[in-house]
Amino acid sequence: MGFEEKMILNGEPEDEEEEEEEEEDMVDPIDATRQKCAETHHCVHYKEKLEQCESRVGSRSATTEDCTEELFDFLHARDHCVSDQLFHSVK
Known part of the structure; x- marks a missing residue:
């Protein structure tokens, strides 16, 4: 049995590629939570102020x-919402 046959039987090259692909599919729950929180009534108010500015x-x-104050107000409201919800999804 040659070296190439051992590599094929052991599956080392293919297994590494499959594991890397699986890791790339992971989604950070904070991204979805931020999007969801940005659409709440409280955050929409600050987002509208930011867009007007x-x-x-x-x-x-x-x-x-500049719109620094409006941006910080929006981010503060969104992150407050995220902090309330995020730790419920962490295992």
Whole structure:
């Protein structure tokens, strides 16, 4: 029995490829939870404020205004929702 036949019988090259593919299919639960939380009533309010600010700032040619406060408000509301829900899905 040659070296190539042993490799085929042991299945080492094929097994490694299959294991790597399986690991790539894993989904981080925080991504789905963030999306779900961003659509809640509380977060939608802050998201609308952020979008209004972005359109206001984008419509002006010379402004020093940025939307940092609105962004932080939205992220804070979303992350608060995520923190309430995320640990229920962690094993």
